[in-house]
Amino acid sequence: MPSLLIIAHGSRRAASNDEVRALADAVRAQPGHDYAHVETAFLELAEPSIPQGLAALAQNGATEIVAFPYFLAAGTHVAQDIPEAIAAFTAAHPGVAVRLTPHLGAAAALPRAILSVAG
Amino acid sequence: MPSLLIIAHGSRRAASNDEVRALADAVRAQPGHDYAHVETAFLELAEPSIPQGLAALAQNGATEIVAFPYFLAAGTHVAQDIPEAIAAFTAAHPGVAVRLTPHLGAAAALPRAILSVAG
Numbered sequence: 325m326p327s328l329l330i331i332a333h334g335s336r337r338a339a340s341n342d343e344v345r346a347l348a349d350a351v352r353a354q355p356g357h358d359y360a361h362v363e364t365a366f367l368e369l370a371e372p373s374i375p376q377g378l379a380a381l382a383q384n385g386a387t388e389i390v391a392f393p394y395f396l397a398a399g400t401h402v403a404q405d406i407p408e409a410i411a412a413f414t415a416a417h418p419g420v421a422v423r424l425t426p427h428l429g430a431a432a433a434l435p436r437a438i439l440s441v442a443g
Numbered sequence: 444m445p446s447l448l449i450i451a452h453g454s455r456r457a458a459s460n461d462e463v464r465a466l467a468d469a470v471r472a473q474p475g476h477d478y479a480h481v482e483t484a485f486l487e488l489a490e491p492s493i494p495q496g497l498a499a500l501a502q503n504g505a506t507e508i509v510a511f512p513y514f515l516a517a518g519t520h521v522a523q524d525i526p527e528a529i530a531a532f533t534a535a536h537p538g539v540a541v542r543l544t545p546h547l548g549a550a551a552a553l554p555r556a557i558l559s560v561a562g
Contacts, residue, residue, distance in 0.1 A: 330557070332515070335516065337516070337518060339516075339517070340515075340516035340517075340518060343515075343516055343517060343548055343549075344515075344548075347548065347553065347554065347557075350553075350554040351554040351557050351558060353554075354554050354555060354558055357558050392557065392560060394515065394557075396451075396459075396462075396463075396513065396515065396547075397454065397456070397458075397459040397462055398458070398459075398462060399456060399459060425560055426560065428515075428557070428560065429462055429463075429466065430462075431556065431559075431560040432560075433556045433559040433560050434466065434469075434556060434560075435466065435469040435470040435472075435473050436473060436556075437550065437552045437553060437555075437556035438449070438466075438470050438511065438513075438547070439470060439473055439476050440550075440552040441511060441544055441545065441547065441550040441551075441552050441553075
């Protein structure tokens with residue numbers, strides 16, 4: 325059973341980081357999903373970092389982690405910084421498979437979700 | 444039939460703004476929605492601005508506009524800047540009703556959408 329790591333940018337504003345943690349709580353509470361654990365990590369300005377978040381899941385027994393960039397735009401963070409942070413983790417943890425998904429802004433489910441928000 | 448305005452922050456990086464416009468195209472192309480028009484506007488750094496985007500929809504005949512903040516966090520932009528920009532428009536266009544939705548990060552549909560992204 326895989327685990328899910330929601331990767332946000334991180335903010336100096338604590339309420340923004342708490343908003344991401346509350347989102348992870350809401351994802352975790354959804355019925356019928358297949359994740360053993362759902363946790364958050366932050367690229368910068370908040371903790372845990374991406375390597376810390378991945379390591380915590382691995383310590384909880386995860387051998388398969390889905391890493392989801394909670395980002396709207398495909399900038400350097402999504403294209404480079406997040407893959408590098410994941411690569412640093414996997415080099416040190418060869419027994420843990422990390423699969424990086426498209427970022428939120430490119431998610432195929434997003435257009436339908438926006439209609440349901442706005443409708 | 445209402446129209447939908449997707450309000451993004453706007454970026455100095457043109458590709459990020461184009462990503463938002465492509466998202467609006469994808470929303471517009473979804474089957475079965477009830478919007479006469481689906482357009483984008485930007486709080487800053489890109490055009491059209493929020494008042495410009497609202498005015499363009501009104502010029503196309505919209506009398507009911509759903510304004511959706513495409514933002515992850517409930518910061519000053521969501522709490523203050525976007526409502527002020529909308530209020531400036533509605534003061535000048537009393538015949539157009541603008542309904543502001545929760546921002547993306549607080550959308551009830553988001554946890555389920557994230558599971559479908561990552562699954």
